[in-house]
Each structure stands twice: as C-alpha cells, then as structure tokens.
Amino acid sequence: MTSALIADLEWRGLIAQTTDREALLKDLNAGPVTYYCGYDPTAPSLHVGNLVVLSVMRRFQLAGHKPLPLVGGATGLVGDPSGRNEERSLNDESIVEEWVSRLRNQISRFLDFDSSTNGAVMVNNLDWTKNMSALEFLRDVGKYFSVNQMLSKDSVSSRLEAGGISYTEFSYQVLQGYDFLELYRRHNCIIQLGGSDQWGNIVAGLDLIRKAEQGSAHAFTVPLMTKSDGSKFGKTASGAIWLDADMTSPYAFYQYWLNTEDADVPKFLKVFSFKDRAEIERLIETVQTNPGAREAHRELARELTTLVHGEKEALQAEAAGKALFGQGELSELDEKTLEAALAQLPRTTISKGESFPTWVDLLAATGVVDSKSAARRIVKENGAYLNNVKITGEEFAPSTDDLLYGRFLVLRKGKRDLAAVELI
RNA sequence: GGCGGGUUGCCCGAGCGGCCAAUGGGAGGGGACUGUAAAUCCCCCGGCUCUGCCUUCGAAGGUUCAAAUCCUUCACCCGCCA
Numbered sequence: 001m002t003s004a005l006i007a008d009l010e011w012r013g014l015i016a017q018t019t020d021r022e023a024l025l026k027d028l029n030a031g032p033v034t035y036y037c038g039y040d041p042t043a044p045s046l047h048v049g050n051l052v053v054l055s056v057m058r059r060f061q062l063a064g065h066k067p068l069p070l071v072g073g074a075t076g077l078v079g080d081p082s083g084r085n086e087e088r089s090l091n092d093e094s095i096v097e098e099w100v101s102r103l104r105n106q107i108s109r110f111l112d113f114d115s116s117t118n119g120a121v122m123v124n125n126l127d128w129t130k131n132m133s134a135l136e137f138l139r140d141v142g143k144y145f146s147v148n149q150m151l152s153k154d155s156v157s158s159r160l161e162a163g164g165i166s167y168t169e170f171s172y173q174v175l176q177g178y179d180f181l182e183l184y185r186r187h188n189c190i191i192q193l194g195g196s197d198q199w200g201n202i203v204a205g206l207d208l209i210r211k212a213e214q215g216s217a218h219a220f221t222v223p224l225m226t227k228s229d230g231s232k233f234g235k236t237a238s239g240a241i242w243l244d245a246d247m248t249s250p251y252a253f254y255q256y257w258l259n260t261e262d263a264d265v266p267k268f269l270k271v272f273s274f275k276d277r278a279e280i281e282r283l284i285e286t287v288q289t290n291p292g293a294r295e296a297h298r299e300l301a302r303e304l305t306t307l308v309h310g311e312k313e314a315l316q317a318e319a320a321g322k323a324l325f326g327q328g329e330l331s332e333l334d335e336k337t338l339e340a341a342l343a344q345l346p347r348t349t350i351s352k353g354e355s356f357p358t359w360v361d362l363l364a365a366t367g368v369v370d371s372k373s374a375a376r377r378i379v380k381e382n383g384a385y386l387n388n389v390k391i392t393g394e395e396f397a398p399s400t401d402d403l404l405y406g407r408f409l410v411l412r413k414g415k416r417d418l419a420a421v422e423l424i
Numbered sequence: 425g426g427c428g429g430g431u432u433g434c435c436c437g438a439g440c441g442g443c444c445a446a447u448g449g450g451a452g453g454g455g456a457c458u459g460u461a462a463a464u465c466c467c468c469c470g471g472c473u474c475u476g477c478c479u480u481c482g483a484a485g486g487u488u489c490a491a492a493u494c495c496u497u498c499a500c501c502c503g504c505c506a
Contacts, residue, residue, distance in 0.1 A: 228462090255460075262461055292459045325460055373471060374453080381454040381468065394474095414453075416460045 003028045005063040011277065012270040014056055016196040016223040019206065024218045027190060032064045032118055035191035035220075036183050038125070038176070039107060040072035040080060041099030042088075045244035046106050048256070049234040051304070053195055053222050055272055058110045060193070062274075066118040068189055069107045071100045073126030075176060081169040082155040082197045088169065100124065106243045109308060121187070125179045141178050144211045145204075150174075153200040173204040180205025181212055190217040196224050225271070228263040243308050250309040251344030254317035255416070257301035258294070262287055265296050273303055320344050324410065324418055330387050335405045342408055342420035349424045358397045359384060363411050366419035378413050385412035 003025050009015050018024055027033055037057050039046065046054070061067045076096045079088035091099075104122060111120035129137075150156060150173060159165040180202070183189035192202045202219040209215045225233040234241050241256045242248040248256075260268055266284045273280055283296040298318075305314035320341035323333050330338070348365035350357065357365070360375040363384075369375045376394050378384050384391050386398055387410050398409055398421075409421035 259460065262459095265461095291461075294459065294461075297459095297461080321460080369453090371471065373474090374469085376474090377468065378454065383454045414455090417453095 005059065008277075009056065009059065013267065014052070014059075014222055014271060016221040017199060017219070018221070019203075019219045023216070024191075024220070027218065028065070032066055033191060034066045034068060034183075034187050034189040035060055035193060036068035036070050036123070036180070036189050037193040038070040038072050038075070038179065039103055041076040041096050041103055042079075042091075044099050044102055045242040045247050046103060047234055047240040047242050048253075049225060049240075050243070051308075052225050052271060053193060054107065054110045055274075056193055056220075056222050058274075060191075061111055061118060061120065064118055065191075067111050067120040068123050068183055068187055069111060069120060070123045070125060070179065070183070071103050071107070073097070073100045073124040074129040075125055075172065075179070076100070078172050078175060079169050080155075080172050080176075080201070081159050081165055082172075082201065090168075100126075102244065123183065125175070125182075128182045129175065129178070141174060141181075141208070144208050145174055145177070149207075150204075153204075155197075155200050173201050176201040177204035177208040180217065181208045184209050184213065184215055184217060190215075191220055192217070193220050193222065196221045228261060245309055245313070249344045250305055250313040250317040251320050251341075253308065254301045254305045254314065254321060257304055258297050258321065259416075260297055260300065262291055265300065268300055269296060273300065274307075275299075275303070316340055317344060325416075330410055331404055338404060338408060342410065342422070345418050345420040347420040347422060349422050352423055356397045356399060358395060359386060359391055359411065360394055362398070362409070362421050363413060363419060366411065366421070368411070368413055368417055368419045375413075383414040386410070388412060 005028060006015070006021075006025060035057075037053060039050065057067055057069065073096065076099070077090070077093065079090065081088075107122070112118075113120045113122075150170065151160070153173060155173070156165060156170060159169075180189070180192055192205060194202055199219065199221050202221070206217050206219060209217050227233050240248075241253060243253075257268075265287050269275075269280050269283055275283075283299055286293065286295045302314055302318060305317050309317070319337065323337055323341045324330075333341070346366045346368050348362060348367075350362075360372055360379060363369055363375040363378070364372045369378065379392065379394050379396070382390065382392075384396075386396075386402060387404065402409060403423060404410070407423040409423075411419040411421060413419070
C-alpha cells in the first residue's frame with residue numbers, strides 16, 4: 001500500500017521515523033485524518049529551524065488532512081528537556097502568554113483555516129491543563145506513566161548523566177503525552193508530527209492513548225536539518241533567522257536563503273519548496289550547469305520569503321537586493337526604489353543641521369557592528385564603503401554632497417553587509 | 425559528611441606573582457580569488473575620547489611596589505571515599 005503524500009515526503013527526505021508504517025499508510029489512505037504538531041513559546045518568534053516541520057504540516061493539509069496546530073501555553077511554562085544539557089530557566093507567565101499569541105500568527109501563515117472540509121484549528125494546551133488540580137493530574141494521568149520508562153527516555157537519561165534534571169522538566173513528557181490524549185479524545189487526532197528530538201515525547205502520548213483509551217495513534221518525526229559544512233542550520237553570526245519580521249527583516253530573510261551554499265541547495269529545495277518534483281529537479285540541475293546565475297537560490301529565497309512574509313514583502317526584499325547589489329550607480333536608482341530598499345536594512349538617522357558623524361560612528365549606530373572598535377577595524381581592513389564607494393581613513397565623515405536624494409546614505413561593511421542612514 | 429580536582433575572553437583551552445588584554449584551536453569578521461557560493465591563502469578578532477587610557481581571568485575581601493597567578497570566605501561543577 002502506498003500513499004502519494006508519504007512517497008513525496010520520502011523523496012524529499014522529510015521522514016526521520018514513524019511508528020508502524022503499514023498501519024500509518026492504511027489510516028492515511030482510508031480518508032482525511034486529523035493530526036497535530038506542537039510549538040512551545042520559548043522565544044518571541046519561531047525561526048527557520050522550525051520551518052521544516054511547519055512545511056510538513058502544510059504538506060499534510062495540502063494532501064487533505066486536518067491540522068491542529070498547538071501552541072504550548074502550558075508546556076512552555078514547564079520547559080522541554082529534549083536536546084538540552086542543562087535546565088531551562090522558567091519564563092514569566094505573562095511573557096509566555098505574549099509569545100503564544102505571536103507564535104499563533106506565525107504558524108497561521110502555513111495553514112488554511114477556512115476550508116470547510118479540513119480547515120486548521122488552533123489549540124492551546126493551557127486550555128485543558130489550567131484548571132486541572134495537581135491531585136487530578138497525578139491520579140488521572142500520572143498513574144499511567146512508568147517512571148522506569150520515563151527514565152529510559154533519551155531526553156531524561158542524557159540529562160541524568162549531564163548532572164541532573166528537575167522534577168518539573170522530568171514531568172514534561174507526561175504533559176505532552178496528555179496533550180496527545182486530549183486531542184485524540186476531543187478531535188480524534190491520530191498523528192503527531194514533530195522534529196526527531198520529539199520522538200520520546202510523542203511516543204509517551206501513544207502509550208497513554210493506548211492505556212487510557214485502548215486507542216492507537218501514530219508518531220511521525222522529521223529529520224533535523226543540517227548543513228553540508230557542519231555549521232548549524234538557521235544561525236548566522238548575528239544570531240538566529242527569525243520568522244518575525246521585526247526580529248529578522250524580510251530583506252535579511254531573503255538574503256539568508258539567497259546565500260545558501262551550492263552544496264545545500266538541492267536538499268533545501270526538496271525540503272522547503274512546494275514546487276513539484278520535475279521543477280525541483282530542473283532547478284537542481286541549474287546549480288550544476290549554470291551556478292553563477294544562482295537561479296535555484298533565487299527561487300528558494302523568493303518562495304520562502306513569500307510564504308513567511310507575503311508576496312509584497314518578498315518582491316520588495318528581492319528588489320532591494322537587486323538594487324543595492326547592482327552594478328549600476330546607486331544614484332541611478334529612482335528615489336522610491338531606493339527608499340523601499342533601504343527601509344529593509346538596519347538603519348540610523350541623523351538630524352538636519354547637525355554636523356555629520358564619521359563613517360565609523362554611523363556604522364556603529366546602525367548596529368551592524370557591536371562596537372566602534374569593530375567599525376574602525378573594518379575601515380583599516382579596507383572593507384568600508386559609502387554608497388558603494390570604498391572609503392579610507394578612520395576619520396572619514398560623509399558630507400551633504402554624499403546624500404542620495406538629499407536624505408540617504410548607504411553604508412556597506414565588507415561584501416554584503418548593508419545599512420542605511422537617513423537625514424531627518 | 426570527608427578528601428582531592430576545577431571555575432580564564434563567543435566556545436574549547438594554556439598561563440600559576442611583574443615581559444598578560446592574557447599562548448593555541450574553533451567560531452566570527454575584513455581582504456584576495458569568485459557567483460552577494462564553497463574551498464584556499466593573507467590579515468584581524470575586550471572596550472574607549474586609541475602612540476595612551478579603562479575594564480576583564482566564578483563572587484567578595486586581603487597580602488604585595490605589582491595578582492588570572494598567593495591567602496581567606498562564599499557559590500557552583502567534577503572525581504574518589506562514606
């Protein structure tokens with residue numbers, strides 16, 4: 001028995017592990033099923049690392065199944081020990097609440113909530129845990145869990161070796177297991193998706209469903225994304241690439257994908273792109289036949305930026321990149337294009353009438369570098385540009401003549417790090 | 425509870441009274457080569473009002489002309505014994 005969805009996911013390298021594959025296929029082929037995937041509010045935004053599972057969630061929905069995206073209003077208060085070698089510090093309830101609502105918006109972009117047949121339903125595990133008493137929890141849920149099994153979970157045993165784990169985090173798998181049971185009861189949800197590090201937590205839910213309801217459900221995990229050079233996917237020097245436009249601008253987001261190493265492009269296309277197999281294979285070929293054009297990189301960047309930030313933002317990000325990296329003179333850009341491009345960059349302002357600060361001070365003010373020393377170093381090392389023209393001398397300061405359209409300056413550090421200055 | 429070892433810059437890790445803003449590696453940054461790629465090579469890599477000054481070596485005190493280095497107390501980690 002086969003399923004087009006599973007076959008496609010397999011080809012894309014998106015299946016790390018599943019429970020009984022035959023049973024899973026049988027259920028998927030029998031008609032639309034309900035599945036869920038949870039996100040804990042551990043930060044104000046999701047990041048590109050979360051994109052892998054988010055896109056798989058989307059693929060399941062496109063195949064006709066019904067998604068229950070879950071935000072961990074409760075689990076976020078407790079802290080998942082998976083993949084961590086030390087205890088998390090607890091976040092304030094009000095902060096977690098705020099993060100929950102942000103996550104909700106971000107997740108929403110990937111799913112269709114309006115379909116009458118398989119529209120997504122957002123759930124929050126705080127809804128069924130908030131009013132539960134500790135005694136209820138211990139008697140109704142805890143009783144089904146064997147400490148022996150809990151201890152053998154990777155997330156727990158590795159922590160025991162690494163120095164210990166609190167009772168709070170130890171209990172995490174019980175909470176997540178209970179989520180699955182609750183969704184099984186309320187929505188007949190029978191599949192949980194997650195990253196491969198979630199296997200133990202997902203299985204905890206399957207066991208609970210079996211014991212409490214004599215029901216059967218499935219676990220589906222997605223591989224951890226890696227890069228060919230061994231560095232961590234989704235991180236840059238300046239930190240994670242966030243999905244929140246205020247934390248990572250659409251321009252920076254677009255640039256992140258555009259700068260993907262050639263070696264990673266085929267994998268990224270398969271994992272992230274919703275184009276069909278033939279088109280992806282064609283794009284992969286262009287990386288071989290005409291690498292300089294970077295057509296595949298552009299497609300990847302455009303598609304993902306559109307998905308995460310919307311078409312308008314994506315087009316702007318793309319246009320900004322083209323404008324700022326173009327061979328032509330910056331002054332040849334029309335004012336509107338320039339303004340739109342600069343709006344996406346880290347920026348600082350200077351007031352009319354004030355004397356111009358030095359290039360070093362301006363760059364430091366945009367936040368592109370951490371200190372003035374760093375900015376000075378850039379000048380010393382010949383990586384400092386004003387309006388795409390190299391400048392020398394730490395004391396160099398722009399003048400009125402350098403202003404584009406009387407109000408803009410474009411600072412560049414090195415080959416591709418841009419920042420904007422506006423006179424106001 | 426006892427004995428011993430440890431805590432150094434983003435990470436790992438040398439230093440064990442002055443020559444220490446502190447060896448080395450990794451990460452990161454700039455340059456060259458390119459394609460806003462990778463690999464490679466060269467350079468840089470605490471901060472500042474920058475030929476000098478200021479702040480760092482778990483925390484707080486102390487000894488000394490001088491401490492990351494010695495002493496005291498505290499915190500945390502890791503071994504061995506109970």
